[in-house]
Amino acid sequence: MIIIQDTTILQGKKVVATIGFFDGVHVGHRFLIEELKQIGKKIGLPTAVITFSNHPRSVLQSDYQPKLLNVAEEKLKQLETTGIDYCIVLNFTPDLAKQTAQTFISTVLAQQLQVDTLLIGYDHRFGHNREDGFEQYKQYGAEYGMKVLKASQYSEGEASISSSEIRRLLATGHVEKAAQLLTYPYQLKGHIVSGYKVGRKLGFPTANIQVDEPYKIIPNTGVYAVWVYVADKRYKGMLHIGNRPTLDNGDHITLEVNILDFNEDIYNNEITVAFIHHIRENVKFNSIEELIEQLKKDRETINQLLTKEN
Numbered sequence: 630m631i632i633i634q635d636t637t638i639l640q641g642k643k644v645v646a647t648i649g650f651f652d653g654v655h656v657g658h659r660f661l662i663e664e665l666k667q668i669g670k671k672i673g674l675p676t677a678v679i680t681f682s683n684h685p686r687s688v689l690q691s692d693y694q695p696k697l698l699n700v701a702e703e704k705l706k707q708l709e710t711t712g713i714d715y716c717i718v719l720n721f722t723p724d725l726a727k728q729t730a731q732t733f734i735s736t737v738l739a740q741q742l743q744v745d746t747l748l749i750g751y752d753h754r755f756g757h758n759r760e761d762g763f764e765q766y767k768q769y770g771a772e773y774g775m776k777v778l779k780a781s782q783y784s785e786g787e788a789s790i791s792s793s794e795i796r797r798l799l800a801t802g803h804v805e806k807a808a809q810l811l812t813y814p815y816q817l818k819g820h821i822v823s824g825y826k827v828g829r830k831l832g833f834p835t836a837n838i839q840v841d842e843p844y845k846i847i848p849n850t851g852v853y854a855v856w857v858y859v860a861d862k863r864y865k866g867m868l869h870i871g872n873r874p875t876l877d878n879g880d881h882i883t884l885e886v887n888i889l890d891f892n893e894d895i896y897n898n899e900i901t902v903a904f905i906h907h908i909r910e911n912v913k914f915n916s917i918e919e920l921i922e923q924l925k926k927d928r929e930t931i932n933q934l935l936t937k938e939n
C-alpha cells in the first residue's frame with residue numbers, strides 16, 4: 630500500500646476509490662474494501678481508500694472530543710492489511726467542510742485524485758451539511774466522467790456493524806466481541822510512569838500506564854487478560870482498570886498491568902496492551918487478604934486463558 634498525502638503524485642493515474650474516516654477498520658469497512666478490490670480487478674484499475682488525518686466532526690464542532698478506536702498510525706497499519714493499492718490521506722479543513730458534495734466531487738475527487746469510479750458506503754453522506762445522497766452523487770459524478778456506485782450493506786445477523794457499536798462494546802467491557810468486529814484485539818499504547826507501588830506490597834508488582842493518545846477509548850473498569858508488548862517482546866499480562874476500591878484511593882482511574890513471570894525495570898519504556906478477555910468487574914473486597922486471594926485466582930485464570938491463545 631502506498632500512502633499518498635501529496636495528491637499531485639496521482640496525476641495521470643486513474644483509480645477506483647471509496648471514502649470515509651474508517652475508524653477501527655472493522656469488518657464492515659473490510660467488506661466495503663473487498664467490494665472495491667473486486668471492482669478494481671474487473672475494470673483493471675488500482676484501488677484507493679480516501680481518508681482523513683483528523684476527525685471531520687472535530688472541525689465541524691469545535692467542542693467535539695472524538696473517541697477513537699485507532700490513532701492515525703494504527704489506522705494506516707490496519708488499512709495496509711486489506712490489500713489496497715493506495716491510501717490517500719487528506720486533512721479535513723474548515724474550507725473542505727464548506728464544500729458542497731458537487732464541488733467536492735468535481736474539484737477533489739475528479740480533478741485532484743483522478744477517481745474513475747467511486748464506491749459509496751450504503752449510508753455514507755458527504756458535502757456541506759450532508760445535504761445530498763447517493764442519487765445526487767451519481768448525477769454529479771456523471772457530469773465529470775466519474776461512475777458512482779452504491780456499496781452492498783454488510784451486517785452480522787440482525788445488527789449493523791459500525792465504529793459506534795464497537796466503541797459501545799469497549800465502554801461496557803465486552804472486549805472479546807469488539808475484537809470479533811475489529812478482526813483484531815483492541816490495543817492501547819502508552820508509557821510506564823511512576824505509580825503508588827501498592828501492587829508490589831501486595832505481591833503483584835504493576836506497571837502504571839499513561840496512555841499516549843488522549844482520545845483513544847479506555848475500556849470499562851475491571852480486570853482483563855492482555856498481551857503486553859515491551860521492547861519488541863510479548864508477555865502475558867493481568868491489567869486492572871479502576872480506582873482500587875478496596876484501598877480507598879478515591880475516584881482516580883488508573884491502568885496498571887501485572888506482567889506474568891517478569892521482573893525487569895521498564896520504567897519510562899513504551900508499552901502496548903492488547904485486550905483479549907474480560908475477567909471480572911472492578912469490585913471492593915472486605916479485606917486486603919481477600920483481595921490478594923482474588924488476584925491469585927485472576928492471575929491463574931489469565932495464565933491459562935493466554936496459554937490457550939498462544
